Amino acid sequence: MAIIEIKNLKKVFTTKNDKLVALQDINISIEKGEIFGIIGLSGAGKSTLVRMINFLERPTEGDVYFENKNIGTLNAKELRNIRKEIGMIFQNFNLLEQKNVLKNVLFPLEISGAEKETSIKKAKELLELVDLSDKEKSYPSQLSGGQKQRVAIARALATNPKVLLCDEATSALDPKTTNQILNLLKRINRELGVTVVIITHQMSVIENICDRVAILDQSRVVEMGAVNEVFKAPKSDIGKKLIFGATENKDVDFEKSNNKTCLRLAFDGSMTNEPIIADMVLTTKHSVSILYANSRMIDGKMLGQIIIELPDDKEIQLKMKQFLDSKNIIYWEV
Amino acid sequence: MFLAIDLSLYITAIKETLFMTFVSSFISYVIGIPLGVLLYSTAKDGLTPNSAVYNFLSLLVNIFRSIPFLILLILILPITRVLVGTTIGAKAVIPPLVFSASPYIARMVESSLKEVDLGVIEAAKSMGATNFQIITKVLLSESKPSLLIGAAITITTILGYSAMAGAVGGGGLGDVAIRYGYYRYNQDIMLITVVLLVIIVQLIQELFMGIARKSDKRL
Structure with a gap:
């Protein structure tokens, strides 16, 4: 049961000659x-x-419910x-x-x-x-x-x-x-x-x-x-930035050469036994370079990420992506 | 030497000075604290912002603060007569002192309250405190050291003003200094009264600063 429900919340701060939208379209159920x-x-x-x-701040629009009571009323x-x-x-x-x-x-x-x-x-x-x-x-x-x-x-x-x-x-x-x-x-x-x-x-x-x-x-x-x-x-971009970008390892600094296609692969503990990269290389018969890798425990689960640089050939790239898709690996270009 | 002969003169004068100072300080604080709280509360970042009330009070306070004390003393003579039944003597000096000191205290209180961290007030609000509880249990209690330092300044200032009471035959050390020391050009009396005033100011200042220091738990 939701104890706090935030519905369509919007907050606008009005200054002398400006309106600043601090929050909008907020829907959260806690x-x-x-x-x-x-x-x-x-x-x-x-x-x-x-x-x-x-x-402590009144919403400009929208409602907040605490145990189904509308606080605004x-x-x-x-x-x-x-x-x-x-x-x-x-x-x-x-x-x-x-x-x-x-x-x-x-x-x-x-x-x-x-x-x-x-x-x-x-x-x-x-x-x-x-x-x-x-x-x-x-x-x-x-x-x-x-x-x-x-x-x-x-x-x-x-x-x-x-x-x-x-x-x-x-x-x-x-x-x-x-x-x-x-x-x-x-x-x-x-x-x-x-x-x-x-x-x-x-x-x-x-x-x-x-x-x-x-x-x-x-x-x-x-x-x-x-x-x-x-x-x-x-x-989301900001999510990626917050989670992978500004971690204690500062991993954003991996050396990515210009015009190269790089993929970031994310995997969880259930797949760590599978040699994904090696399999991919064997299947596609083309090598990739690993630019960065790390793993960490979140809520008792091992989560990891690898950044790989793909060959330039678009066709090979496509093959590799298809391989990753077939293995249900989550990835995106970086 | 007047010192030996007129010892009673000084004692009476000291008593009158302390009487005028403390009675008017007390009354002024009774008026000044609520006024200061009202100024703080109705100001822009206050508990219940109300620019109309704030501007009115602020103007009123500024008017009374800008009238020179001697002028105020004469200006409010009719009010003084109504309030204390006389326009001469130590009692007659109390109303003008109160009129002059209350707005001053209101500003001192306002500025002391402003020193209280807004975060602490927000925390009190988050606990469900009423505005009245915030004023009495957070603002006034958290700013106590600052209020006491303000009191040291205020009371010594009132003491200084009370010396002008001589103008209406008000008595006190200032009166003695003017009448005996200045008009009759008796340097000994002048010197003794001034020294006594300095000692009293010093004592009040140290006493209040001491209490302020001791009560401040931030150090």
Whole structure:
């Protein structure tokens, strides 16, 4: 069942002499219990999109449904109550600097008018969950980035939300801390059943913990699907760029000579036993050069890619493509 | 030497000065904080942007801030009479001080609140906080150190203005300095009152800065 449904969403920012379409034709349905990632380059409209889920930003057009309730039709009080069911964490943590860790976690309970003693008990449990029990009297300025984000997570969970929105939650953190936070989010998802929505520009975040992903480019969703599917064969240009282009290997730098036809082959773990390239060469009786290859684990599945340079002869090229088609290999020209 | 003979003169003057300063500071803050919050909230990036209200308040505040204190003191004499029943003495100085300080405080408060990170306010909103809760539990509490530093500046400024109270026979150290020191050209009294004023300003400044430093958890 979809917990969040975004329908035909559009956001236009109107400045004095200009109209900027930040988002348009957005249709996303986020299932209960999943970890959903939204990725895009900066300026793609990711942060605006996540803010329209809890109506921190109002859509210009379109609707957002939370558990089948149209958020746009709620009055101020109903909206505030919905927000208590949707926790949110941020890139810059946004902790109350003048309050200690415990009081930060207590804050959402305090504004909900919850009873003090049960609140304190709840806050301490959450600090235990994020492994910060020993820091409850510390102030945010005394904590590291990762610790601050853990406090923010505990705070966001205080009102027992059904959804946790993460706006670039790991972008200000180093890789090791990022992994700790991602593992924590995964645990919260698995153990507490909280649906997690992650906004990021880091492919590794999606790769690590997301079940499904939507790729945002130039104010639209250009691609959406299960993470291993999308990673295996991204269809959109931006998807290819995000997945194969700017990875930690910087593999875009393979040396492609001019006018040569190159193919990028994507394959998953089920085919790694088959000598595809060798078979192709034997079948077509023509050799190819391998310019680049890599493989990685995504969600427990091995995904790989190879870039090959084809001979110039168009006929041979066609034969090779036909061979790949017959083996159900996904490829495209690069 | 007047020092020994008129010790009571100084004590009375100090009491009057502190009375005028703290009573008017207190009242001014009671008016200035809500006014500052209103300015902050109705401004363009505020909680409830409302340019009509903002522009009106902003103009009002600027008008009162631009009238020289001595002129204001005389200008509002009728109001002073209604409010405190007299136009002379330390009490009579309080209304003009309040009129002059409240808009000043409103601006100080507005600028302190503006220092609060918008992200923190957004976080509070995402938790379902009402605007009133954001003001009381986020804005005012997060900007406390800045507000205290503002108070140190404001109160010492009010103290300085209160010295002009001599013009309406208001009493206080400033009055003594003018009447005995300036008009009668008694340099000793002039010097002593000035030194006393410096000490009081120094004490207030240090006290508030100390509290601000101590209460600031960011350091």
